[in-house]
Amino acid sequence: MTAIPSLDDLRATFGGRLLTDPTEMAPFLTDWRGKWTGRALAVAQPDRATDVAAVLRWCHEHQVPVVPQGGNTGLSGGSVPDDSGRALLLSLTRLNRVREVDVLNNTLTVEAGVTLAQVQAAALAAERLFPLSLAAKGSCTIGGNLATNAGGVQVLRYGNARELCLGLEVVTAEGELWGGLRALRKDNTGYDLRDLYIGxxxxxxxxxxxxxxxxxxxxxxxxxxxxxxxxxxxxxxxxQAQAVLGAQLTAFELISDTCLGLVEKHVPGSRRPLADAAPWYVLIEASDAEDQSHADAAIEALLESALEQGLASDAAVSSSLAQFEALWALRENISESQGAEGKTIKHDIALPISRIAEFIEATDAAITSTFPSVRLVVFGHLGDGNLHYNLSPAVGRTGAGHAADFLALEAPLNRLVHDAVAARGGSISAEHGLGVLRRDESTRYKSAVELGLMRALKDALDPLGLMNPGKFLG
Amino acid sequence: MTAIPSLDDLRATFGGRLLTDPTEMAPFLTDWRGKWTGRALAVAQPDRATDVAAVLRWCHEHQVPVVPQGGNTGLSGGSVPDDSGRALLLSLTRLNRVREVDVLNNTLTVEAGVTLAQVQAAALAAERLFPLSLAAKGSCTIGGNLATNAGGVQVLRYGNARELCLGLEVVTAEGELWGGLRALRKDNTGYDLRDLYIGxxxxxxxxxxxxxxxxxxxxxxxxxxxxxxxxxxxxxxxxQAQAVLGAQLTAFELISDTCLGLVEKHVPGSRRPLADAAPWYVLIEASDAEDQSHADAAIEALLESALEQGLASDAAVSSSLAQFEALWALRENISESQGAEGKTIKHDIALPISRIAEFIEATDAAITSTFPSVRLVVFGHLGDGNLHYNLSPAVGRTGAGHAADFLALEAPLNRLVHDAVAARGGSISAEHGLGVLRRDESTRYKSAVELGLMRALKDALDPLGLMNPGKFLG
Structure with missing residues (x-):
C-alpha cells in the first residue's frame, strides 16, 4: 500500500469541488435509507467529463480507490464507500447539462448527473417520452440509472435502462475518456463496450x-x-393482454391483497376500489397512439373477456386522470406502507414468467410452514417476471425484540428464497443490482466459468482493482 | 509456431464429423458470393455444445486457430478462413435442435445451427412471432445472426438480433462451456457477457x-x-408515422427511383404501382393487434395527411395479401436487381436520422461531380438510420474493361463515403459487421482509446489470439 497522497495535489488537477470537511462529506457517505455508512479520503465533485478524467488519472497514479456516486438512491449500497477511509468518493452530480436534444433522431444527450426527472422533463419539452421511471426520479441520476441498469414499471414495453441507451461517454479506470456518444440504432463495428459499462x-x-x-x-x-x-x-x-393490446400494454403489475391492505392502513385516503377482497390483483396500463376512447375500449374489452373466463372476479378502470393516479398510487405506495409496519427483508428476483405461479405457491408454503413469524408482502412487475418478494414480521409482532428476532431470520430466508429462484433459472437481483447487499450471494449462484469470465473483464478494464472496491469482484 | 498436430487425435475428442477431403471442405471455405476463399486444416462439425467445447480445448492446447461458421451467408467475409491453411473451420450447422418452446414466457431456446427460417417456423407453431428476418433466412443460422448482430427490416419495432436475445450458451476460447441460457427479462447480477459475445x-x-x-x-x-x-x-x-402509428409501425424503408427502375428492369412482372415517377419512395408497414380494417385505417389516415401536407405526392396501399407481397417484393428485389447490372460497391452505413437527408444530398453531389462514371443505387432502413448506400457503373458502362475501371474506384469511393459518415457521427457497418471487408477501415474510424479497450477485452477472453484470426483485432 502506498502512502496517502496530498489532496492539495488532487485539488489542483481538476475543475470542481473537493470536500474534506466531515459535515460536508457526510451526506455522500451514507445511503438514503441509512443502511450503509462508510468513510472516504475526500469527496470530489468534478464539473465536466475532462475533470472526471483528471481525477481518475490522479487516482490511478496514486493507486487510490474510487467510489463513483450519482444520486445515492440505490437500494443495494453500491454507491457508499467501505469504512477503510482509503477511497475517494467521486460524485457526478455537477455533470448536469443536457447537451443535445435531437427531435428528428428521437435522442437526448445528457451528462451523468442529470436527474431522471430532469431527463423526463427535457424529453417532454421536446414532445417526447423518456419512459424510464422510478420512485427516486427526483434524486436519482441518469448516470446511476445506467450504471445499475435500472428497471421500473414500463420495462415490459420499453425495456430496462440498457435498452434505452444508444451511446455512452465513459472515463476508464486509467483516466482516459472514451467518446462513445453514438446516436445510432445500428452499429456493428466491434465489441459492445456500451453494454459492458451499463450495469x-x-x-x-x-x-x-x-x-x-x-x-x-x-x-x-x-x-x-x-x-x-x-x-x-x-x-x-x-x-391475453399481450395478444389483445400488443405494444399498447405498458405495465402489468401483480399485487397481493396483503399489499393493498397495508396501503389502505398507512396511506390516508387510499382504499381498494373493488367491493370484494381477492387474494391477488393485477394493475394493467394501456398506452394508446390514438385517443382516450380507443385506450378505454381496448382495456375494457380485455377485462370483459377476463371476467367471462373467470380469470378475473372484478375490475375497475380509470375514467379520469384522478382515478388513473389513484390506481397507480395503490401500487406505488406499497413499499412505503410496508416500511411503516416495521423491519423488512426484501428480495428483488426475476423468473421465467412460466415459473412464477409455481414459485410463489411453493415458496409461500415453505416460508409459512418454517417461519410462522413472517408475513409475505409480495408484488412486482409480472410482465417482466420480476417480483419484489418481500417479508415483514407477522401481524402483532411489533417492538424491538420482535424486530431483532425477525432480522435474525434474514440469512436463512435469503437462502430459502434465492435457492428457490436459482432452482427455477431465475436471478437474485432483477433490477436493484448487487452493491454490497448481494455481493457475496452473487458468487454462490454463478458458475466458476461465469465468474472467471467476469473476473477476466474486471482485470482487463481495471487492472489495479481501484474501481468501487468492496462491490462486485472488488 | 508449433507443429501441426495430429487430426486423428482431434477426431477422437468429439462427437460429430471431421472433414479433410478437399471436395467436402470446399463449400465451407468460400463465402456464398464467392468473394473470399481460404484454406483450412480441416472442417469440424460437432454434434453438441460439449463437442464444441472438446474441439476448442484441443485447439487451445495445440494453439490451432479457429474460424467459427454458421450458414456462411455473411456479406463481409467473417466466416471464411485466411489462406494460411493453419486454422480449423468450426461449422455449427449440426447443432440444430430446438431445445425448448416456453409459450407462457414468450421464449424459444435453440441451438446455434438452427436456421433463421426454422426459428421463425418454431415460433409460428407456438402462435408467436420471431421478428428477425433476412433474405438469407433459409440458410443463415441463429448463431451467425447473433455473432454478427444481424438487422433486417423490422429493427425499427423489434430491434436487432441483440435485442431479441435473452441468454446465451457459449464455448470460450479455452474450451469452457458458459451456461448463460437465462430466459429472463431482468437480471442485474454482474457484467453483461451476453452482449459482449453478440456482435x-x-x-x-x-x-x-x-x-x-x-x-x-x-x-x-x-x-x-x-x-x-x-x-x-x-x-x-x-x-408522423411514429406519432400516429406508435409501435404499430414495423417498417419504414427508403427507396430511390433508380432502385425501383432496376427492379422493373430485371424482375419479370414487377412494376411501379404509382402513375407518376418520383425521385424517392418510402415503404411503410403497419402491424396491428386488432384487425385488418384498423390497420388499413391507420395507414390510410397517415397517407392522407402526408398528401395534404405535400410530404407525399402519391401513394398506394395494399388491399390484399398479394398486393402486400408485391409491394414488399419491390424492396426485397433491389439487391439482386443491382447485381444484374454488373459489379457493385456497397456501403452499409448508419447515421443519426436527423443527418440522413443532408448526408445524401452532400454525398450524392460529391460522387456525381468527382466520379461521373458511377451510378447511385440508394435504399435502406430509414427508420433505423441505416442506408445501403450502394454504387453501380453508370448506365451503358458494361463489359470487362468498364468493370475493372469501376472496381478501381472502390478504395477512393469507400473513403469518400465513410469519411462523410464519420463526419456526421455515423457507423461504417450498420448491420453487416466488419469481417474482412471492413476490418482495416474500422481502425481508421475508431479512437485509440476505443481500440485500446476492445483490445483489452480481446486479450482477456482470447489470450492466445486463436479465435477467427484475420478478422477484427485478429
Whole structure:
C-alpha cells in the first residue's frame, strides 16, 4: 500500500469541488435509507467529463480507490464507500447539462448527473417520452440509472435502462475518456463496450454522459385494477393482454391483497376500489397512439373477456386522470406502507414468467410452514417476471425484540428464497443490482466459468482493482 | 509456431464429423458470393455444445486457430478462413435442435445451427412471432445472426438480433462451456457477457445456443408505398408515422427511383404501382393487434395527411395479401436487381436520422461531380438510420474493361463515403459487421482509446489470439 497522497495535489488537477470537511462529506457517505455508512479520503465533485478524467488519472497514479456516486438512491449500497477511509468518493452530480436534444433522431444527450426527472422533463419539452421511471426520479441520476441498469414499471414495453441507451461517454479506470456518444440504432463495428459499462455498478469505469432514446408521447392512457383468483390466473391474463393490446400494454403489475391492505392502513385516503377482497390483483396500463376512447375500449374489452373466463372476479378502470393516479398510487405506495409496519427483508428476483405461479405457491408454503413469524408482502412487475418478494414480521409482532428476532431470520430466508429462484433459472437481483447487499450471494449462484469470465473483464478494464472496491469482484 | 498436430487425435475428442477431403471442405471455405476463399486444416462439425467445447480445448492446447461458421451467408467475409491453411473451420450447422418452446414466457431456446427460417417456423407453431428476418433466412443460422448482430427490416419495432436475445450458451476460447441460457427479462447480477459475445463475430468465443424473445403475432398488417419529393420529406413522414402509428409501425424503408427502375428492369412482372415517377419512395408497414380494417385505417389516415401536407405526392396501399407481397417484393428485389447490372460497391452505413437527408444530398453531389462514371443505387432502413448506400457503373458502362475501371474506384469511393459518415457521427457497418471487408477501415474510424479497450477485452477472453484470426483485432 502506498502512502496517502496530498489532496492539495488532487485539488489542483481538476475543475470542481473537493470536500474534506466531515459535515460536508457526510451526506455522500451514507445511503438514503441509512443502511450503509462508510468513510472516504475526500469527496470530489468534478464539473465536466475532462475533470472526471483528471481525477481518475490522479487516482490511478496514486493507486487510490474510487467510489463513483450519482444520486445515492440505490437500494443495494453500491454507491457508499467501505469504512477503510482509503477511497475517494467521486460524485457526478455537477455533470448536469443536457447537451443535445435531437427531435428528428428521437435522442437526448445528457451528462451523468442529470436527474431522471430532469431527463423526463427535457424529453417532454421536446414532445417526447423518456419512459424510464422510478420512485427516486427526483434524486436519482441518469448516470446511476445506467450504471445499475435500472428497471421500473414500463420495462415490459420499453425495456430496462440498457435498452434505452444508444451511446455512452465513459472515463476508464486509467483516466482516459472514451467518446462513445453514438446516436445510432445500428452499429456493428466491434465489441459492445456500451453494454459492458451499463450495469457494471461503477466497477469498470465511470459513465459521464449518455445518448438516450426518446419515444412518441402516447395520446392517451388507461389503467385498470383487476381482482384475480391466483398468480396462475394473473399469468394467463398477461398472455391475453399481450395478444389483445400488443405494444399498447405498458405495465402489468401483480399485487397481493396483503399489499393493498397495508396501503389502505398507512396511506390516508387510499382504499381498494373493488367491493370484494381477492387474494391477488393485477394493475394493467394501456398506452394508446390514438385517443382516450380507443385506450378505454381496448382495456375494457380485455377485462370483459377476463371476467367471462373467470380469470378475473372484478375490475375497475380509470375514467379520469384522478382515478388513473389513484390506481397507480395503490401500487406505488406499497413499499412505503410496508416500511411503516416495521423491519423488512426484501428480495428483488426475476423468473421465467412460466415459473412464477409455481414459485410463489411453493415458496409461500415453505416460508409459512418454517417461519410462522413472517408475513409475505409480495408484488412486482409480472410482465417482466420480476417480483419484489418481500417479508415483514407477522401481524402483532411489533417492538424491538420482535424486530431483532425477525432480522435474525434474514440469512436463512435469503437462502430459502434465492435457492428457490436459482432452482427455477431465475436471478437474485432483477433490477436493484448487487452493491454490497448481494455481493457475496452473487458468487454462490454463478458458475466458476461465469465468474472467471467476469473476473477476466474486471482485470482487463481495471487492472489495479481501484474501481468501487468492496462491490462486485472488488 | 508449433507443429501441426495430429487430426486423428482431434477426431477422437468429439462427437460429430471431421472433414479433410478437399471436395467436402470446399463449400465451407468460400463465402456464398464467392468473394473470399481460404484454406483450412480441416472442417469440424460437432454434434453438441460439449463437442464444441472438446474441439476448442484441443485447439487451445495445440494453439490451432479457429474460424467459427454458421450458414456462411455473411456479406463481409467473417466466416471464411485466411489462406494460411493453419486454422480449423468450426461449422455449427449440426447443432440444430430446438431445445425448448416456453409459450407462457414468450421464449424459444435453440441451438446455434438452427436456421433463421426454422426459428421463425418454431415460433409460428407456438402462435408467436420471431421478428428477425433476412433474405438469407433459409440458410443463415441463429448463431451467425447473433455473432454478427444481424438487422433486417423490422429493427425499427423489434430491434436487432441483440435485442431479441435473452441468454446465451457459449464455448470460450479455452474450451469452457458458459451456461448463460437465462430466459429472463431482468437480471442485474454482474457484467453483461451476453452482449459482449453478440456482435463479436466469432473473435471472442463460440455461441452454441440462445434464448430468444417471442412476440404476439400481429392480427393484421398493411403496407403502403408513397412517393416523396426528397429524403428530408421522407424523414418528416417517418416522424408522423411514429406519432400516429406508435409501435404499430414495423417498417419504414427508403427507396430511390433508380432502385425501383432496376427492379422493373430485371424482375419479370414487377412494376411501379404509382402513375407518376418520383425521385424517392418510402415503404411503410403497419402491424396491428386488432384487425385488418384498423390497420388499413391507420395507414390510410397517415397517407392522407402526408398528401395534404405535400410530404407525399402519391401513394398506394395494399388491399390484399398479394398486393402486400408485391409491394414488399419491390424492396426485397433491389439487391439482386443491382447485381444484374454488373459489379457493385456497397456501403452499409448508419447515421443519426436527423443527418440522413443532408448526408445524401452532400454525398450524392460529391460522387456525381468527382466520379461521373458511377451510378447511385440508394435504399435502406430509414427508420433505423441505416442506408445501403450502394454504387453501380453508370448506365451503358458494361463489359470487362468498364468493370475493372469501376472496381478501381472502390478504395477512393469507400473513403469518400465513410469519411462523410464519420463526419456526421455515423457507423461504417450498420448491420453487416466488419469481417474482412471492413476490418482495416474500422481502425481508421475508431479512437485509440476505443481500440485500446476492445483490445483489452480481446486479450482477456482470447489470450492466445486463436479465435477467427484475420478478422477484427485478429
Amino acid at each position: 457494471s455498478e461503477g466497477t469498470l469505469g465511470v459513465i459521464t454522459a449518455a445518448v438516450l432514446k426518446l419515444f412518441p408521447l402516447p395520446a392517451a392512457q388507461a389503467v385498470a385494477l383487476a381482482a384475480v383468483p391466483s398468480p396462475a390466473d394473473a399469468v394467463k391474463l398477461l398472455q | 463479436s463475430e466469432g473473435t471472442l468465443g463460440v455461441i452454441t445456443a440462445a434464448v430468444l424473445k417471442l412476440f404476439p403475432l400481429p392480427a393484421a398488417q398493411a403496407v403502403a408505398l408513397a412517393a416523396v419529393p426528397s429524403p428530408a420529406d421522407a424523414v418528416k413522414l417517418l416522424q
